[in-house]
Amino acid sequence: xxxxxxxxxxxxxxxxxxxxxxxxxxxxxxxxxxxxxxxxxxxxxxxxxxxxxxxxxxxxxxxxxxxxxxxxxxxxxxxxxxxxxxxxxxxxxxxxxxxxxxxxxxxxxxxxxxxxxxxxxxxxxxxxxxxxxxxxxxxxxxxxxxxxxxxxxxxxxxxxxxxxxxxxxxxxxxxxxxxxxxxxxxxxxxxxxxxxxxxxxxxxxxxxxxxxxxxxxxxxxxxxxxxxxxxxxxxxxxxxxxxxxxxxxxxxxxxxxxxxxxxxxxxxxxxxxxxxxxxxxxxxxxxxxxxx
Numbered sequence: 001x002x003x004x005x006x007x008x009x010x011x012x013x014x015x016x017x018x019x020x021x022x023x024x025x026x027x028x029x030x031x032x033x034x035x036x037x038x039x040x041x042x043x044x045x046x047x048x049x050x051x052x053x054x055x056x057x058x059x060x061x062x063x064x065x066x067x068x069x070x071x072x073x074x075x076x077x078x079x080x081x082x083x084x085x086x087x088x089x090x091x092x093x094x095x096x097x098x099x100x101x102x103x104x105x106x107x108x109x110x111x112x113x114x115x116x117x118x119x120x121x122x123x124x125x126x127x128x129x130x131x132x133x134x135x136x137x138x139x140x141x142x143x144x145x146x147x148x149x150x151x152x153x154x155x156x157x158x159x160x161x162x163x164x165x166x167x168x169x170x171x172x173x174x175x176x177x178x179x180x181x182x183x184x185x186x187x188x189x190x191x192x193x194x195x196x197x198x199x200x201x202x203x204x205x206x207x208x209x210x211x212x213x214x215x216x217x218x219x220x221x222x223x224x225x226x227x228x229x230x231x232x233x234x235x236x237x238x239x240x241x242x243x244x245x246x247x248x249x250x251x252x253x254x255x256x257x258x259x260x261x262x263x264x265x266x267x268x269x270x271x272x273x274x275x276x277x278x279x280x281x282x283x284x285x286x287x288x289x290x291x292x
Contacts, residue, residue: 016233025050026090067222098292102255115180151213188215199223
């Protein structure tokens with residue numbers, strides 16, 4: 001099974017990593033940022049040091065963490081570069097843009113899909129209506145989702161929504177029902193007896209802590225990471241097939257950064273915005289767009 005996973009998945013992920021290209025750097029902004037005494041972690045910024053206006057190509061380790069979450073093996077430290085520092089990136093095209101596409105609510109969406117549901121695009125508004133009786137806003141729904149996926153207890157839920165312990169316990173139960181947590185945890189607890197659990201795509205995850213909330217979080221995080229990589233590979237293949245002048249530069253866990261020619265702005269939207277279907281999932285994944 002593990003061999004099959006690596007044969008079918010890792011090869012595609014490696015091709016995705018190989019497709020990433022060096023980024024162009026605005027040398028004036030880079031120099032100003034580096035000279036600024038307020039800039040922290042200059043070693044991270046220094047990893048983007050340009051040669052003739054171009055930084056080195058990034059390399060990722062696909063197996064450096066237990067769940068498959070990406071780490072940098074060489075080149076620019078994009079995963080730890082502060083968001084406000086990304087203005088050092090510039091387009092190789094005249095009038096081009098550096099554009100970041102993020103999967104919307106990826107881990108909670110994956111959690112819902114893997115519990116057999118077909119989640120709506122706006123998960124948090126749906127959660128507000130079904131779990132919180134529309135008495136709290138989307139930000140509270142996001143925090144409660146984190147509480148569910150990361151195994152935070154009744155005390156944290158009580159703090160988040162300012163209710164009694166009894167009410168917090170009731171909300172926590174509703175959250176677990178909403179995300180279908182119970183059945184997934186029961187399966188993982190049984191599987192963990194072997195010393196490993198598998199994510200949805202077949203990746204082995206070593207059991208280092210058999211607490212049910214840890215198993216669940218590892219399962220969701222790992223499945224979401226592999227879903228993102230498969231989705232990114234599908235997108236990059238589509239861009240290459242259509243001959244669009246959109247160059248993939250970096251991966252940021254659940255986001256991908258492109259350098260886009262002006263003629264491709266709308267075309268890339270057409271690829272991303274309707275929602276993406278992966279062979280392993282029965283429901284769509286959605287993306288948001290932001291110019292870097």
